[in-house]
Amino acid sequence: MSLLELAGVEKSFGAVQVLHGVDLKVGAGEVVGLVGDNGAGKSTLMKSITGVYPVDKGTVSFNGSDITRLDPGARREMGIEMIYQDLALAPQQDVANNIFLGREPTKRLFGLLPSFVDKTRIDLEAQEMIDRLGVHVPSIHIPVGMLSGGQQQTIAIARALTFKPKLVIMDEPTAALAVREVESVLNLIRQMQNEGISTILISHRLNDVFEACGRIVVLRRGNVIADLPRNNTDMAEVVSYIVGAHG
């Protein structure tokens, strides 16, 4: 049984059909690359998995359940996380706060006073996550806005992992990064895989896709036109599918 299974997924915006019956499977602990030209429908497809866009037709199953009609919150509870290109971090807040943004642990004094944010616990748990992932940041106490693009990307991933996901979707995580920073994001994906977490990696950088992914799926004009094991393909073939040399 696959962890994620899409069957016949269709999605239109008004009169424009963006997804034309997409079938896609992702196994537990599998890292799948999703590639395709701008406008192919990659982001729309991923938002159909997270529930941001309800599908018009077809089914989405996760961990053996039909989740087609579930809202994004319920899907997140089941273990689906997506990291968006804009990262959605709070630049003025420190690293630890960003990892727990929006769901800070609270505590009450003597059970009487109103609850307040438990900064000690935030710092402790954030440091644990940073150590577990081997993320390199100078300190969990510096504002995220002062970190490099690659460090911010790894903080966004660390944040996603605190939800204990089974599947993480990353939309162009390495697009704006320096070469060395790319390596640490790819290492993180590898480490997640060792822990049994599945990843769908959307990227224009085929080098990254070939390095991190065991399988490469090509989307073209809302159709999956190739689903290739990495060890059985090469960049020239993937490019030829992306540009539509196969029709």
Ligand SMILES: Nc1ncnc2c1ncn2[C@@H]1O[C@H](COP(=O)(O)OP(=O)(O)O)[C@@H](O)[C@H]1O
């Ligand atoms: N919310 C939306 N409303 C209308 N059209 C959209 C919306 N989101 C995406 N589209 C259209 O769907 C097509 C696929 O977009 P997208 O999924 O973002 O592609 P990709 O991520 O592969 O570049 C594009 O033509 C885009 O203009």
Ligand SMILES: [Mg+2]
């Ligand atoms: Mg996109």
